[in-house]
Amino acid sequence: MEMGAFAAIVVFCGLMPLAFGVPPTWKQPEQVHLSYAGVPGSMVVTWTTFSEADSVVEYSIWAGKLFELTAKGQATLFMDGGSEKRKLFIHRVTLTDLKPAVSYVYHCGSDSGWSDIFYFTALKEGVGWSPRFALFGDLGNDNPQSLARLQKDTQIRMYDAILHIGDFAYDMEEDNARIGDQFMRQVESIAAYVPYMTCPGNHENAYNFSNYRNRFSMPGNTESLWYSWNIGPVHIISFSTEVYFFIKSGLDLLFKQYEWLQKDLEEANRPENRAQRPWIITMGHRPMYCSNADKDDCTQFNSHVRTGLNDTDPPAPGLEDLFYRYGVDLEVWAHEHSYERLWPVYNYTVFNGSRNEPYVNPKAPVHIITGSAGCRERIDPFVPDPRPWSAFRSVDYGYARMQVFNYSHLYLEQVSDDQYGKVIDSMWLVKDQHGPEAWL
Ligand SMILES: *[C@@H]1O[C@H](CO)[C@@H](O)[C@H](O)[C@H]1NC(C)=O
Numbered sequence: 435m436e437m438g439a440f441a442a443i444v445v446f447c448g449l450m451p452l453a454f455g456v457p458p459t460w461k462q463p464e465q466v467h468l469s470y471a472g473v474p475g476s477m478v479v480t481w482t483t484f485s486e487a488d489s490v491v492e493y494s495i496w497a498g499k500l501f502e503l504t505a506k507g508q509a510t511l512f513m514d515g516g517s518e519k520r521k522l523f524i525h526r527v528t529l530t531d532l533k534p535a536v537s538y539v540y541h542c543g544s545d546s547g548w549s550d551i552f553y554f555t556a557l558k559e560g561v562g563w564s565p566r567f568a569l570f571g572d573l574g575n576d577n578p579q580s581l582a583r584l585q586k587d588t589q590i591r592m593y594d595a596i597l598h599i600g601d602f603a604y605d606m607e608e609d610n611a612r613i614g615d616q617f618m619r620q621v622e623s624i625a626a627y628v629p630y631m632t633c634p635g636n637h638e639n640a641y642n643f644s645n646y647r648n649r650f651s652m653p654g655n656t657e658s659l660w661y662s663w664n665i666g667p668v669h670i671i672s673f674s675t676e677v678y679f680f681i682k683s684g685l686d687l688l689f690k691q692y693e694w695l696q697k698d699l700e701e702a703n704r705p706e707n708r709a710q711r712p713w714i715i716t717m718g719h720r721p722m723y724c725s726n727a728d729k730d731d732c733t734q735f736n737s738h739v740r741t742g743l744n745d746t747d748p749p750a751p752g753l754e755d756l757f758y759r760y761g762v763d764l765e766v767w768a769h770e771h772s773y774e775r776l777w778p779v780y781n782y783t784v785f786n787g788s789r790n791e792p793y794v795n796p797k798a799p800v801h802i803i804t805g806s807a808g809c810r811e812r813i814d815p816f817v818p819d820p821r822p823w824s825a826f827r828s829v830d831y832g833y834a835r836m837q838v839f840n841y842s843h844l845y846l847e848q849v850s851d852d853q854y855g856k857v858i859d860s861m862w863l864v865k866d867q868h869g870p871e872a873w874l
């Protein structure tokens with residue numbers, strides 16, 4: 435046979451499966467990440483394969499007999515909305531009866547392929563401890579400035595949980611969701627070791643947020659769109675600001691979420707609950723306030739997130755009044771690719787605790803915007819003159835760290851990646867009283 439013909443056959447056979455869109459069998463687990471299932475002693479392991487496979491986690495106590503425990507779960511088929519209609523199998527396994535504060539090692543997959551070995555520490559139980567968080571938004575697969583620093587922080591066990599406040603990958607659906615795959619591989623380096631808790635941002639909106647809804651596994655039954663969970667003395671509420679902007683996904687979602695928020699806040703404010711978990715912290719992607727030099731919603735007095743929509747039937751309530759009414763202590767946001775700390779604020783008015791100690795017994799919620807983790811859109815500059823409610827601003831790449839010490843003390847700081855990890859801002863929020871009564 436002539437060399438040319440041989441080469442032609444090889445090339446032909448090699449290209450055939452690609453040309454007809456039949457990928458090879460691929461049962462190797464990847465994109466491993468953790469989330470807290472919302473029940474004490476639990477953890478969800480989520481991963482991806484590209485062919486159908488079983489969903490198993492083998493695990494054991496650190497330094498115990500390796501993989502002596504087994505948990506099984508389920509895979510769901512996620513078909514991306516792009517032209518290739520790529521198929522991903524998203525595996526979810528919930529581990530239960532984990533011992534508080536005990537470290538575990540695990541791998542996941544099936545007899546057709548196992549992941550690397552990872553480890554995590556089960557969350558402590560009860561309210562008498564001081565959980566530590568990393569928080570940020572707007573982390574992309576290109577220019578992920580803060581990721582290396584977050585990897586090292588995570589490896590030296592600085593955090594009990596990571597809060598990613600919307601906008602992932604830029605964008606997960608791009609290149610037929612291969613960008614989503616690549617991003618999830620990148621964040622495995624942190625998300626496979628501590629619970630990685632999320633909320634949706636505007637960059638997730640393609641195909642009705644399907645990449646977001648399918649790839650994450652947050653508590654509750656809303657496909658990770660809104661949910662709450664407890665950790666130590668804190669009740670964290672995660673929600674979608676996007677219901678105010680992507681009305682085409684369903685206006686009913688906005689009202690459903692609002693009703694749920696109200697119910698959740700009511701419950702969290704029952705005296706016996708608030709006494710146990712005095713801190714209520716909300717996380718949503720698009721802020722109500724910001725002083726960036728763009729035309730974003732947060733730059734407008736009539737911000738949709740803050741005041742709602744008046745051109746829908748019926749009009750849709752905003753969130754500032756709701757959060758104020760239920761005495762939310764801290765509201766964390768992203769979307770603006772910068773860091774901004776606000777004085778306690780309600781209705782565009784500053785309500786300092788006192789002039790010298792604005793964050794000691796503040797008379798309104800405190801807002802933090804931390805959306806400069808790093809993405810291809812770079813940084814969002816500020817208008818030259820800070821607003822009266824703006825306390826500190828920075829356009830360095832970076833992220834925030836938070837520790838909730840006890841009933842009265844919460845500490846938050848902003849790390850600059852540009853300045854090699856320097857802490858460029860910090861705040862102690864001190865409250866002798868929580869709930870709406872604290873505003874009086
Ligand atoms: C978008 O997804 C949500 C959550 O699954 C669903 O309730 C809603 O009906 C969907 N909207 C559209 C337009 O398909």
Ligand SMILES: *[C@@H]1O[C@H](CO)[C@@H](O)[C@H](O)[C@H]1NC(C)=O
Nearest residue numbers: 734736737738742743744745
């Ligand atoms: C409706 O909201 C827009 C901003 O979204 C605002 O400019 C307008 O004044 C509002 N109208 C009324 C009647 O409140």
Ligand SMILES: *[C@@H]1O[C@H](CO)[C@@H](O)[C@H](O)[C@H]1NC(C)=O
Nearest residue numbers: 735754755758780781782783
């Ligand atoms: C909010 O402030 C505006 C003035 O900027 C005022 O007219 C309005 O009554 C205030 N609303 C509340 C609920 O305090």
Ligand SMILES: *[C@@H]1O[C@H](CO)[C@@H](O)[C@H](O)[C@H]1NC(C)=O
Nearest residue numbers: 777784786788789790791792
């Ligand atoms: C709030 O406190 C800060 C810091 O002391 C101060 O600069 C600002 O003017 C205060 N704002 C009001 C309205 O009291």
Ligand SMILES: *[C@@H]1O[C@H](CO)[C@@H](O)[C@H](O)[C@H]1NC(C)=O
Nearest residue numbers: 838839840841842843844845
């Ligand atoms: C709460 O934590 C802060 C910071 O560590 C500490 O100064 C304070 O004494 C603690 N309060 C109580 C009641 O333990």
Ligand SMILES: [Fe+2]
Nearest residue numbers: 601635636769
């Ligand atoms: Fe955003």
